[in-house]
Amino acid sequence: MIKHIGSFVAQPVFTVAAIRQIEKRLFAAERDPFAVMQRAAQMLFKHIAINWPDSQHFVIVVGGGNNGGDGLLLARLLKQAELNVLVLDCATTERRGDALKAFDLALADGVDIEPFDALRVCVGSVVVDGVLGIGARLPLDDVLCSVVDWINRAKRAGASVMAIDLPTGVDADTGYAQAYVAADITLSMVQPKIGHVLGVGSIASGRLVNESLGSNALLSAMSEEDRSSLAVASFSEQIDWFDVAQLAKHKPCPRFADSHKGRYGHVAVFGGDHGYGGAAIMASEAAAKSGAGTVALMTRGEHVAASLVRNPNVMAFDLAHERAMSLGIRKDTVVVLGPGLGREEWGEALFHRVMALSLPLVLDADGLFWLAQLSDASLPEGSVITPHLGEAARLLGWRIDDINRSPIEASAALAKQYACVVVLKGLASVIANPQGQVYIAGKSEPVLSKGGSGDVLSGMLGATLAYYKTPLEAALMAVSWHNYAAGEMAGKRGVHRAQPYDVLEYLD
Numbered sequence: 001m002i003k004h005i006g007s008f009v010a011q012p013v014f015t016v017a018a019i020r021q022i023e024k025r026l027f028a029a030e031r032d033p034f035a036v037m038q039r040a041a042q043m044l045f046k047h048i049a050i051n052w053p054d055s056q057h058f059v060i061v062v063g064g065g066n067n068g069g070d071g072l073l074l075a076r077l078l079k080q081a082e083l084n085v086l087v088l089d090c091a092t093t094e095r096r097g098d099a100l101k102a103f104d105l106a107l108a109d110g111v112d113i114e115p116f117d118a119l120r121v122c123v124g125s126v127v128v129d130g131v132l133g134i135g136a137r138l139p140l141d142d143v144l145c146s147v148v149d150w151i152n153r154a155k156r157a158g159a160s161v162m163a164i165d166l167p168t169g170v171d172a173d174t175g176y177a178q179a180y181v182a183a184d185i186t187l188s189m190v191q192p193k194i195g196h197v198l199g200v201g202s203i204a205s206g207r208l209v210n211e212s213l214g215s216n217a218l219l220s221a222m223s224e225e226d227r228s229s230l231a232v233a234s235f236s237e238q239i240d241w242f243d244v245a246q247l248a249k250h251k252p253c254p255r256f257a258d259s260h261k262g263r264y265g266h267v268a269v270f271g272g273d274h275g276y277g278g279a280a281i282m283a284s285e286a287a288a289k290s291g292a293g294t295v296a297l298m299t300r301g302e303h304v305a306a307s308l309v310r311n312p313n314v315m316a317f318d319l320a321h322e323r324a325m326s327l328g329i330r331k332d333t334v335v336v337l338g339p340g341l342g343r344e345e346w347g348e349a350l351f352h353r354v355m356a357l358s359l360p361l362v363l364d365a366d367g368l369f370w371l372a373q374l375s376d377a378s379l380p381e382g383s384v385i386t387p388h389l390g391e392a393a394r395l396l397g398w399r400i401d402d403i404n405r406s407p408i409e410a411s412a413a414l415a416k417q418y419a420c421v422v423v424l425k426g427l428a429s430v431i432a433n434p435q436g437q438v439y440i441a442g443k444s445e446p447v448l449s450k451g452g453s454g455d456v457l458s459g460m461l462g463a464t465l466a467y468y469k470t471p472l473e474a475a476l477m478a479v480s481w482h483n484y485a486a487g488e489m490a491g492k493r494g495v496h497r498a499q500p501y502d503v504l505e506y507l508d
């Protein structure tokens, strides 16, 4: 189940189709399938007691499906514990099966169940979102949007919000959301879903906790083949989530005791047309501070002095100098192509000249603009491209919204199209290779939403590409380090003052 990447672990996150299959097996293993929902309610009760031990007043908003069923059984447990609980019912269809059984039990126990009314004042200090889970059809209609709005208003007025399984409004397979509940805590049932860790869903979920309800034991008893057929449910391969918090005590490219600079590779950063020298300087500084053995900046002459003053350890070559290429490039070079490359003749000519070197590339920013102009491009083996949503849309000929709605398909499609590793950048980034391996890494760090963050990442990737055995691992490490260090930096420097290159001070 759990995958190891060096000394780190990544955890599978599942599609709805896979969760449905696991659920089916879970129910089959029980004498009474209703026991699974009862267990879900007990877990909700347990986490409420842990997180809000002093709260007396609870409001549970329920829909007509099993997500609402979980909420109704929780309401019973809260009532049995002599706490004040009000259920607001917003079901629009008739209840069936377990959801109906849960409703009848709650009613029989005297739980106060009233129809949802958007004008009602929230009387709970904890609001539980049991409206929709993995059965949600999106987008939500106006009525459900008003339910979502009501829960979010209660939160703004001071209530805490716990989502059952998944915040209402989030697409469980992609994390895409328009109107959505912003939860403080989400108690995921069975196994974590992709939507918990990707896109807006990763923010909407708040703190994510999973209760396996017996599925961990079931999954570990399954054969490897059986398990992978589960995860394959709707995408091509297993999808794993890399929690960047585990980087706390590590370094991006750990040094060897019997160390010399040749072991850490040589990174050459190409870019910096008129006005854009900073992008290339930042990328080269990032490569150096991430541990590259040697770094060369290959740029316009006007940026050389600035680079030498800021980072004398980085060699800086004026590309107009006829020997610049032979001095700045070695045969084991990893190239970073794109930061500040520009969209003028200089950038275009440089793009083609560097592509012809056939060295492993990190292709970013305007390097991706020039790549998109080619009808048929093959990248040198071991290369990585790092598009943001807009760049990915241009490369694929999709709309940006399509990329947002299908980030995993988009990164997998790009990985196939260019036969390289892809980092689709976002709140969390999707890292995919042409063999169909997909990782999700990173979490929302608004401090990174500043021009230059991508340049720093591309330089870090240059260093990790020179260090790690596979481009997939290199990409995963650079993205995770960038994101983790950003979190440290935001805490210590503040989100406004911190600059993209300051991230590099938080790698150790």
Ligand SMILES: NC(=O)C1=CN([C@@H]2O[C@H](COP(=O)(O)OP(=O)(O)OC[C@H]3O[C@@H](n4cnc5c(N)ncnc54)[C@H](O)[C@@H]3O)[C@@H](O)[C@H]2O)[C@@H](O)CC1
Binding pocket: 023, 033, 034, 036, 037, 038, 040, 063, 064, 065, 066, 067, 068, 070, 092, 093, 098, 131, 132, 133, 134, 135, 136, 137, 138, 139, 140, 141, 144, 164, 165, 166, 189, 190
């Ligand atoms: N059955 C069980 O014993 C278990 C159920 N679980 C819970 O069950 C959930 C899945 O249950 P369901 O499959 O019933 O799905 P949901 O409860 O997420 O929603 C399905 C219901 O909502 C309606 N619906 C969906 N989208 C709608 C929309 N946009 N507007 C109006 N109505 C809409 C459907 O018609 C259906 O009635 C999980 O998320 C989890 O919370 C888990 O706790 C595992 C155990």
Ligand SMILES: Nc1ncnc2c1ncn2[C@@H]1O[C@H](COP(=O)(O)OP(=O)(O)O)[C@@H](O)[C@H]1O
Binding pocket: 365, 388, 425, 426, 427, 428, 429, 442, 443, 444, 445, 446, 447, 448, 449, 450, 451, 452, 453, 454, 455, 456, 457, 482
């Ligand atoms: N809110 C955010 N949360 C997490 N990461 C972010 C956020 N905003 C930006 N980033 C990250 O910062 C980087 C920005 O890259 P990019 O958009 O190419 O910026 P630029 O070209 O301006 O340097 C990406 O790695 C992206 O994942």
Ligand SMILES: [K+]
Binding pocket: 067, 129, 130, 131, 132, 133, 163, 164, 165, 166, 167, 168
């Ligand atoms: K929910």
